[in-house]
Amino acid sequence: MNSMQYYSPNTINEYRKIYSGIADKSILIFSGGTDLMVGRHELSQDAVIIDISGIAELKGIVKKGDKIHIGSCTTLNELLCSHKIQNDIPILIKAIKTMASEQIRNRATIGGNIGNASPAGDTITPLVVLETKIEIFSPESNEVRTIPIKTLFSGPSATTLEKGEIIIKIIIPLRKDEDIFCYFRKIGQRNAMTITKASLSAIAKCSDTKIEWIKLASGSVSPVVKRMSKTEEFIKGKKLTPVVINEAKEIIAKEISPITDIRSTKAFRVLITKNLLKDCLSALIKR
Amino acid sequence: MNIDLTVNGKPVSVEAEPLDRLLDILRDKLGLTGTKEGCGEGECGACTVFMNNKLVNSCLVPAMHLHNSNIVTIDGMRDFDFFKLISKAYEENGAVQCGFCTPGFVMTTINLLRNSSGKSLGDEEIKEAFAGNICRCTGYDKIIKAVRQLLTMNIRVPERFYE
Amino acid sequence: MNKHNEIRVDAASKISGIERYTKDLRIKNALVAGTVRSSRAHARITSISFDEKFDWSKVTILSAKEMHNNFVAIIKNDMPYLAENEVNYVGEPILLIAAENETMLIEAKKHIEIKYKELVASTTLKVAVDRNRAEDLFEEILLENGEVDEVFKSADTIVEDIFETGFQEHVYLEPQVVVAIPDGNTIHIKGSMQCPYYVQNAMNELFMGTEVKVDVTQIMTGGAFGGKEDFPSLICGHVALLAKKTGRPIILSYNREEDIQFTTKRHPSKIHAKAAMSSDGKILGLDMDILLDSGAYATLSPVVLARAVLTSFGCYKIPNVRIHGRAVKTNITPSGAFRGFGGPQSLFAIEMLFEKVAETLKIPVWQIKKSNMLSLGDKLPTGQPIDYSYGLPQCVEKVLKSSDYEKKYNELKKYNENESAQTGILKGIGISLAAHGCGFTGVGENRIKAIAEMELLSGGKVLVKTANTEMGQGVDTAYKIIISKKLHLPFNDIIIEEKNTSKVPNSGPTVASRSTMIVGKLLLDNCEQILDALSLNHFEFSLQDFKKAAKEYFKNHDKLVVQKEYKHPNFIKFDENTYKGYGYPVYSWSANVAEIEIELTSYQVEVKKFYTAHDVGKAINKQQSEGQVQGGIVQGIGYAVYEALCIKDGEVQNRGFRDYIIPTIQDIPEMHVDIVEDAYFNGPYGAKALGELPFVGAAPAVASAVSFAIGKTATKIPLTPEVIATLIENNNYEH
Ligand SMILES: Cc1cc2nc3c(=O)[nH]c(=O)nc-3n(C[C@H](O)[C@H](O)[C@H](O)COP(=O)(O)OP(=O)(O)OC[C@H]3O[C@@H](n4cnc5c(N)ncnc54)[C@H](O)[C@@H]3O)c2cc1C
């Protein structure tokens, strides 16, 4: 058997050059490899591997004005240890803390978690409620385009990325409002090292007794992670009474479309998504 | 492809396919069999090693990431003074049964001791540190005990090994 | 005992990674082996074709056609090494391949196509039972005592339910691995295994009538839990056959996916249990119908069922009993030995039946259990009197005290009534009593005729020869402690012989928690024999005296080898037809209390605290005894709460640790372990069985606590969140 062809560019420009040399072949973008190595025997032997983890431009966390820019090859542990993220994006810290183990987080990248496009990807729901933008580089056009993260996914394990396009940056807007409530909770099969059965991310702003706005995203309960906009709309401007919470639970149940798989059942995922919403709103009330 | 790296302080050069696993390179090419394979999918931690001073699962590290890297395995830890203390604590607390998970737990212990110098950790924090290490024999309790004891001993673990 | 002596002899080498497990052996010139498996649950093989595009000269293929003795010698000899015409489960081995490397193996497999004609398959226990075919019944047992029908007619209340337990995978951390090394007419087998002599017997049958001789060596084993009891015979046959055919050493190592899908599992059970109760909560009669799902081949099912039957009455005095047990064939991966061996299934049923009784009669469960618990001198339904080494009352006393059970029981009742709606958390406390029959069931021990051997070496050291293997349970250390205490020798002077069938006698398999109690006792007898030979037996002596006596001995002799064969005390008899008599020579006992919480957002059962007291006769190694107990509890919690094997059309769907969920360090409770020592007269220093017992009582204690929390009896495990939600929300959330 032939060995797999592979390249490891050091710059985005190098990536472009390599790409144009092999554009006719199927390519495999490789970052930390924590998803790809698990299924390595199933990878197509004809694909050319392009390992982007050595591209320095894809690393690091910087604050630019009212935005945080995260390089796509930044590891989960680098995010976890970053004071910028800890201070400005606590919801992401909450999510990453529930992810995998020290060993995995040292390798797994945020770009990989997004690129893997799993509805159970745990950084995705927080990024979606944060209205994150994704910067994408196309080697064909040698251009960078920026899209809202929610338009990146086209199905489980499928993205709208064109061939050769790579995620280069994750851009998270910082909110000026003070005192924003944030919530992340994932329900898995045990306390550690677990794949999400259902999760919920939320950020919200209250004034007096009312919810000024709320942004919600549920994980692992639809083909792609998306905002629960009907539920958001319903809650907006309301006071969180038990009746409102119950109604909101019914609305979110209709917004999701979970499946039964080895980890759980459709019915159970609906049930716990409703529970998560209640848990979230109760926490919001307690504040 | 040919890869130059440092393993347990020694420069080595190995021939490998891009997606060959560090685990196999260590065990089969370099004869370092202290590192174990329990699952091959990042879940059990039996294959834990240090790569560039960070704890990783060697079953998930592809050869192509190893250029110029610095790998330290359980087989490279034996001569350090801190290792002797760890060994003693594991032995005396009965933290070992079948032992297949043990090298991995020891690597995570080293990482924890290194990262927590001066801090006092609660059981929850200890448990978080070992989330990626599975043991089917001991029920974990005696491992936690050993680690708890080690954490009170003010053990010095260097920031970097073999550098 | 000197605390230093508790330290395992293998701890240091395991910690430092020096210890060699099978895959760590460097075997020169070896080929790797792989298995081509059935993709059907039940089918006739119509054709096997080899793609011409592949260069088949690069690999060696072995099929059933080339074999003359194609059955794995276990109990019924019904399982072939390789399926020839018919396959009986998804994953059944059909062909073996030996290749230079893993990549070549994978490539070769891709170029083999097998065609089938589907046959009717029993893909669930229910289907198999409904089909009701005599040939599917691997074993049937009936144990009757007293007037069962009468007592059910006249009882104040009859309480009944169906109790179910699931498959469980062992998840020894070292997957299955064996090697075969040809050497002239001999094949040396080495591997990760519990019972080298089981493998030896199987190989003798396999090569019966040929020139091939086999010896078997156990290599340090990375966990087993029963999973390396019967299963290795199959794969040792595979490597031996390939070694014979190729003349090269063969390594067969399963990856985790193969191991989870295709190795033996704990038998699932479905138990219909009925209790005849008096109004004051005394159990008058028990009628139980036990069904075990054996999977496609019998393996050890008959003896697993025997233990299930003999454990079914738990720790209670029940005057009238009818236990009917059946082990039924299905077209699923075969079930096999697993820590507890049928006991956990039926003990779960009896313990939860009492839970149901308590719920029905509205009497606190502990009150019911206490008032029916065996007293010293009572008889089991087999007629066996419990008149020695009965430490259960002491265990109960200890665990009630350590857990503060009665107080918490009342507190938590109040909490659930008044506070749980606020907190969204239900709490529960549960209690279980457990018994484990020590060693083989019935006359098994007399059949095996275990032999242990000891040799005095010059320099006054001893060489210990048993076939009992170290798989993590600490047997080597236990043997050294036993011998050291008797001969006053330091550990270094006690040498444990390699577990190689050409070097050690057959001291029986390392199963049934028998190694310390039975073989440990033989070793103690061996020590006596040596002391007799050295004329030291009737004196106080020191290490120096021993060494001097040994030196003296070798002045006149060149060798001192002593042997001892095990036999039960004469009064220990068992009738295999009526199931009357001594099911076991003695029992170990435990009392367990679990505290759990269920958070009503996730419905996850979390075991917060676990208290247990174990009567093991004598803890030869206190530290490691505790370790066994803790490990067993956590594995039992896995069984009770997390570990769900998903079977679809007969095929195991789980592929690895990501979807077969076992407890991590973040899922364990705070544990409190008390050891009670009510000595057994025929065990070394009074020791009886330990290894399996901790597992047996764990799941019922957890399920009892769950029943407390949700206010009704939990009748099946695992109690996954989907099951809990179904119980609480009165709607189906399960698969
Ligand atoms: C034991 C274990 C536990 C885990 N636990 C969790 C968990 O709790 N939560 C969770 O969400 N995930 C978990 N994961 C999954 C995985 O670790 C994460 O998805 C991780 O973030 C992937 O990053 P990576 O760099 O390793 O990705 P890779 O494996 O390198 O790549 C993953 C996919 O993304 C694509 N890709 C990578 N980078 C880019 C890019 N810049 N642009 C476009 N496409 C790209 C790749 O082509 C590939 O398809 C776990 C995995 C393991 C093995």
Ligand code: FES
């Ligand atoms: S073998 Fe690498 S984590 Fe299990």
Ligand code: FES
């Ligand atoms: S000691 Fe056996 S897995 Fe940990």
